[in-house]
Amino acid sequence: MRYDSIFRPGLFEGRSIIVTGGGSGIGRCTAHELAALGAHVALVGRKPAKLDAVVAEIAEAGGRATAHPCDIREEGPVGDTVAAILARHSRIDGLVNNAGGQFSAPLAKISQKGWETVVRTNLTGGFLMARECYNRWMADHGGAIVNIIADMWRSMPAMGHSGAARAGMLNFTETAAVEWGHAGVRVNAVAPGYIASSGLDNYPPEVRPMIRRLKTLVPLSRVGTESEVAAAIVFLLSDGAAFISGSCLRVDGAAPNARGNYPLPKGEPAPAFDGFHLASTPQVLSED
Template sequence: MGYKSVFRPGLFQGQAVIVTGGGSGIGRCTAHELVSLGARVALVGRKNEKLQAVQAEIAAVGGTASVHVCDIREEAQVQATVADVLAAHGRIDGLVNNAGGQFPSPLEKISAKGWDAVVRNNLTGGFLMAREAYTQWMAQHGGAIVNIIADIWMGMPSMGHSGAARAGMLNFTETAALEWGPVRVNAVAPGWIASSGMDQYPPEMGPLIRSMGKMVPVQRMGTESEVSAAIVFLLSEAAAFVSGACLRVDGAAPNAKRVWPEVGKGGQTAAFNGFHLATTPRVLQDAP
């Protein structure tokens, strides 16, 4: 049993791709899909045990993944990590800038330290990874970068620090696509995705999380596989003329308007879930 990708076998044969935040959630899923398509993957993250667990999963299906422990907020660590990836794989064809994190808080209660931590996680770290992948390899050999942002449209209430950082990452994407061409730089903006990250929020957010699917015109949450498929497309040769773009994977949630109270028609689109190791987040399993 392995990953059931919609893309052709061998699409990334001989290529090496960095996936930050590769120890869980969307990053883990994307790493598995890339490996299923022939890529060698460099898993980057702060927690060695999580990265090694994913490395073992990939080895179990005959894939190749290396582990690189790195705090992407630290410039020297990022420089050394990208050099280590090159030493391990000899090339960097793609970068999936997926690592990030935030905590819920109204704006007036976010301290300068908390604001800085989230911005460094979701903006500065992504910039550093992209810059090093570009300067150490892609500037001379080409490649593709995909920056993972979020549903930032119309603001991010209770996540204003993350919204500001992700919006900055989108603008960085557009600038880098110009300055670094022909290296392609794009973004993917996931909406409400049933991923393990949902279990990191406080228990009191459980009822809100479980109600989110009904706020989406397609009447459900997305899957990790649906986000991974968008990332894989943007890394692939099929997107050779796509750069500076942002692909939303959100079921049209930002299009739900107060002046149009009906959200969808009550039915759901069929979910795509090709990830053979996907599990439902605990917060959704607890739904009444």
């Protein structure tokens, strides 16, 4: 079996695309879709075993991928990794800045170390990857960058460190689109809302009841799928988005538009798209 994409076969044939955080969740799903569409995918992440597992999955499905372990928070290793990808793939046509992470805590309980760790992961690392891809290849050849942020509109209580970093990444996206546009480099963002991804199982037990209630906050009456986020990423990387840059595409079922003074009408969940043949429901959502 292989990924069931809505995009035409061979869309990225001959192109090389980096996916950070490619060992799990949205990154893994996106890597599978890109490989199914002909891209040679370079997976970047901190855990070699997870990257190798996804490389094997992609190969079994008939695609091509390589693994490049790297802590994107460290400037030297990022430069070395991008250089190694260029040596292996000969080009970098796209970058999906997906790697990220955070933990749940109120602002008053977040230490400086905790704050800086999340900001370095969700903001600094994405900047370093984009800068190196631009300087080492895209400045002379063009390309497309998609930065994955989050639903941080109207604040992000209990995750203020991540909200600040994601908001910074949005501004970075807008700025890079202006500074790098002359080189034919498009820079956009995708903001996933509540998504049924493996990362949901990483939160502590006291957060799990809240996670199971997330679908009640969404006008479409459900959480999203990894495939729905991947489809947005793939579109922004494609030639169909050739005149889109400096934009952010929300994939959130209109959740940020809901207001406390308007109770959401109860209804059947809107139909979902799930083209990822290896997708599985997070355990926390199976406890309903």
